[in-house]
Amino acid sequence: AAAVAAGxxxxxxxxxxxxxxxxxxxxxxxSTTDATEAALITKAGARAEVVGHSLDRLESVKAALDKAALSKAPKNVPVWYVDVEANRVVVNAASTSAAEAFVKAAGVGGRLVTVARSTEQPRALADIRGGDAYYMNPSGRCSVGFAVTRGTQHGFVTAGHCGRVGTTT
Structure with missing residues (x-):
């Protein structure tokens, strides 16, 4: 399925x-925004679905929210993501009014964004500590240098010699 989807x-x-x-x-x-492409999709062995928004458009909306979050995201608006099946960007928040204000401040919304009430908050599944092992792809192992934060994103720094740029960790 992955090879067909990529093609x-x-x-x-x-x-x-x-x-x-x-x-x-x-x-x-x-999914496609062009009904004339349905035959191509079916011929490749997949089920075709015609929708209103391209993945590029949805990802640009999410990117606008990511950028706005660097300075404007309220704490009770913790999660947003592209929902391919719904063909929308979903914003989960404890306060729908705060989420709607955040979406508006980011300059996106309308038919592209759904705000959903949720009391769940993201949490780390594990602490990031210097010296702890991390694994790359299925075959490599290295160690965390130290934890870092950039805006709302958390991660870690390494010496950079354990994998190539883009290596999955």
Missing amino acids: LEKSLGASFAGARVSGDKADLTV
Whole structure:
């Protein structure tokens, strides 16, 4: 499914609106904004779905929220993400009015964003401590140098000799 989705993403270009697998058989659905591309999707072995917004457009909305969060995100608006299946950006928040104000301040919204009430808060699954091991892809191991924070993003610094740029950790 991943190879088919990647090939269709390339073929569909700007009309690509995401891909997902579902069901017991992991059926692949590929979304597009262009109904004329449905036959191409079906021929590749996936279920075609025509939607209103491209993945690029949804990711640009999320990027605007990410940027706004550096200075404007209230603490009770902790999570936003692209929901490919719903073809929208979802903002989860304890306060829907605070979330709506945040979305408006970011200059996005309308039919592209859904605000959902949620009392859940993200939390770290593990502490990041200097010297702890981390693993790269399925085969490499290195150690954390020290914890860092950039805006609302938390991570760690390494010496940089354990993997190439873009290596999954």
